[in-house]
Amino acid sequence: MSELPKSPKVISNKVIDLLVSDVLQKNGVNLEDVKKKLSDDQKELLRAVVEDLTAQVDEFVKKSPKKK
Amino acid sequence: MSYWKCRYCNCKNEETDNCKHCKSHKPKEQEKEESTVGNNHGHHHNETDITQDFDLASFMGQESDELIWIKDSIDVTVKSTDTQAAVSLQVGLQLAIALVVSVTVADSEHGRHIAHDLFQKFNMEQTNKQKIFVKNSKDVNITTTDTDLAVNIQALLQVLVSLVAKLDIL
Numbered sequence: 001m002s003e004l005p006k007s008p009k010v011i012s013n014k015v016i017d018l019l020v021s022d023v024l025q026k027n028g029v030n031l032e033d034v035k036k037k038l039s040d041d042q043k044e045l046l047r048a049v050v051e052d053l054t055a056q057v058d059e060f061v062k063k064s065p066k067k068k
Numbered sequence: 069m070s071y072w073k074c075r076y077c078n079c080k081n082e083e084t085d086n087c088k089h090c091k092s093h094k095p096k097e098q099e100k101e102e103s104t105v106g107n108n109h110g111h112h113h114n115e116t117d118i119t120q121d122f123d124l125a126s127f128m129g130q131e132s133d134e135l136i137w138i139k140d141s142i143d144v145t146v147k148s149t150d151t152q153a154a155v156s157l158q159v160g161l162q163l164a165i166a167l168v169v170s171v172t173v174a175d176s177e178h179g180r181h182i183a184h185d186l187f188q189k190f191n192m193e194q195t196n197k198q199k200i201f202v203k204n205s206k207d208v209n210i211t212t213t214d215t216d217l218a219v220n221i222q223a224l225l226q227v228l229v230s231l232v233a234k235l236d237i238l
Contacts, residue, residue, distance in 0.1 A: 020186070038235065049167070060153065061218060
């Protein structure tokens with residue numbers, strides 16, 4: 001598999017942002033309404049989930065064997 | 069004696085309740101009766117009735133096969149990424165995205181549509197097969213990385229972070 005790029009290409013954050021906004025907009029989600037609806041507990045829980053997953057992904061990407 | 073043909077594995081069965089080959093499938097008539105009770109997505113297994121809701125949350129197909137074949141060789145070192153860990157990380161991310169969407173959208177059917185849209189944009193369904201053969205060799209170092217999986221995982225994390233950032237959670 002020597003032809004594979006040395007490190008995975010990461011998609012630009014702007015593209016992802018645009019994609020997420022587009023999907024939410026097309027499905028008629030009003031972000032302001034949703035923000036008001038979320039309780040502090042829910043926000044705290046989701047924040048913990050995201051932080052945990054971010055740490056796991058970082059660790060996985062770092063752990064992948066380096067090519068010579 | 070009457071026979072019925074299983075429509076999944078095409079084998080002939082006598083008057084038993086379940087298909088003798090794939091065990092869980094039933095004659096068509098019986099299956100029809102059951103499908104009116106629960107939702108019938110794709111193949112019908114008895115257990116899927118209970119876990120139906122999760123089917124769509126992590127419906128992305130991903131297959132990763134790795135085969136390393138070594139014969140008549142000496143001093144071969146193999147370094148391979150733990151694909152299993154990567155796959156479970158991917159499933160964790162998919163579920164987290166589905167969770168955020170489900171919390172933000174009260175209507176579960178609507179939420180399912182949004183999660184489906186997000187996943188579908190990535191067209192994650194892919195197969196990655198690596199086969200490595202080593203024969204009559206000495207002092208070989210093999211290092212394999214499932215790059216596709218690593219990219220998918222990072223992209224999914226970006227989607228998740230973008231979603232929560234939009235909701236002022238981070």
